[in-house]
Amino acid sequence: SAVISQKPSRDICQRGTSLTIQCQVDSQVTMMFWYRQQPGQSLTLIATANQGSEATYESGFVIDKFPISRPNLTFSTLTVSNMSPEDSSIYLCSVEAIDSFYGYTFGSGTRLTVV
């Protein structure tokens, strides 16, 4: 299965600033997904990122707040913009490998604290 490197693993940020999270995969993948896990909560899908097209956002998430880039088949970034304490969460990258139907792999996550 694919191996995901997600950076940074954690960060503490000031409100009003932005943080870009990187997701690097060791193999080419079709779909990349970004999830948010708020404290004590389950995972909620933010958006789906396909290479060469704009990301598809889930209800409640907008591009201005969570811009996503997907420049190639092995890399994606998620930016959390104009942060507030409510954005404090774990953000996880996930991929579905080309040769593995529903073969989802998750990164170890980015633990974000906004102060």
Add this chain to the structure above:
Amino acid sequence: AQSVTQPDIHITVSEGASLELRCNYSYGATPYLFWYVQSPGQGLQLLLKYFSGDTLVQGIKGFEAEFKRSQSSFNLRKPSVHWSDAAEYFCAVGARTGGGNKLTFGTGTQLKVEL
């Protein structure tokens, strides 16, 4: 839209005892079902998945799950729990959407193992 219910937020078992974690799903077609485990500070690891065929699915670390269509359930079981199994467990259902495959997670069950 699909949904997943994990009715038990916390479960405590003694090491060596059997374990069953409950999961109920709602989905209009044949579901794709998953169990993931998340250890503290870690990403999600896939324990097992069900697509079709045999309703009893074997996974890693000695876990198994049984798909019961009549009860819309996909409960996770382990005959003898080890202290290292303490973690949070998430059930998820997968659905085909216009943007690809999408996972919907339950709220998770926190497992504590008493020595």
